[in-house]
Amino acid sequence: MNDTDDVHDTDPTGSDAIDGPTRRDAIKCGGSVALGGLLAGCTGGDPTADTGETAEDGSSPASDATDGEPDDDADGSAETEGDGAGHAATLSPMGTVEFDSVPERVFTVFTGYADMAVALGHGDAVTAVYVPEMSGTTMNRYYGDLEGVSFEWEDLFDPLSEGLAKERLYDLDADVHLADPAWASTQENWDRSDVEEIDSxxxxxxxxFYSGTRAAPPSGYDDYEYYDLWEVFGGVADVFDERERYEALAAVHEDLLEMIRSDLPPNEERPTAVRVSLAADGESFYTYHLNEPGYWLADTRPLGAVDAFAEEEWGGLWGEVDFEAMAEADPDVILHLWGFTPSRSMAEFRSTLRDHPVGADLAAVRNDRLHAQGMRYQGPIMNLFQIEMTAKQLYPETFGEWPRYEDGDGYPEFSETERLFDRERVANAIAGDP
Incomplete structure (x- = not known):
């Protein structure tokens, strides 16, 4: 499997343990559940899919989050002092993590966490992100409409370029690792003792990580809890002691969802659709469900399109189908995952389908409904734009036309009346002036 999308299914090379001084004098853990000493006292936790349009509702981490609306009374965020002098954040599988100060150096792997840092006004703190040029370029395409918002990615380290190399984490000397310790423990040459070592x-x-698709976590994480995207974002907001920024952005998100819910056409009038990426051989597709649970579908699930492969059980994160299976499903709309990023070419995607004897007859090809999609590794800002993007691609008569995307284009410049959410409101929230 060479799909850029699914780096978590590779096993990046790790490294031998490195002895070194402990630097936890400023940051400490304080969980209520101990898993064999994992994470120096913090509680321990492959991704699958969030049904229902209300799942991404912007609430903070709930202790019993389900596919529907989180329990409004179960706010998993810890109380903060509000002045950065000492605060805590809570999320499974870590439990409650206490901070004596706001982190100034932040390690991320997946783009969503870097996007969260930017959204909270701390993008400059990020020291690492997966494939910086691809991730950073894509993020900045979304940020182009947001005054004063950008992501400086040029000098960032790619944390998976050598596998998840432990010595690099020592070199980067972060104040927090915005990554799942359960996921880290599954990487090549890593186990729980390595995770504990880095933590301490x-x-x-x-x-x-595993809320991304609601897959089972590794063995030993029996109390692992699942969250939607905006619940995870709420936890990260508490890491930075930025509750006000979070709440302002969550309100924009909720308003966007309310507007979409109120305007969606009846089920019988909705298009059939698939989200795919083209395999390297050009003869098959990796295809992903649209409406299943998990925060990696936080941009398609609220739109409620008819998933042309909804009945397919792939037993994992994705399925692989050939042109004949695609022709049998014959979706009205084909969404090309990663097509909006510099890692894939929409021109090549369109020409491959149009030049194929079966692909040329697909309804989506004949009707020119092949659309570029962004990244499933999305944070809150990306999610707002990707919901707008997908709404216009699926329902142009309701939400306005999505212009034809050409390789290298930025995010389209819609007029204020064409926009589905207020850019100035988002930029102000990020700037701390909601």
Missing amino acids: RVAPWFGN
């Missing part, structure tokens, strides 16, 4: 000698972990 460098900085705590704070992330929840």
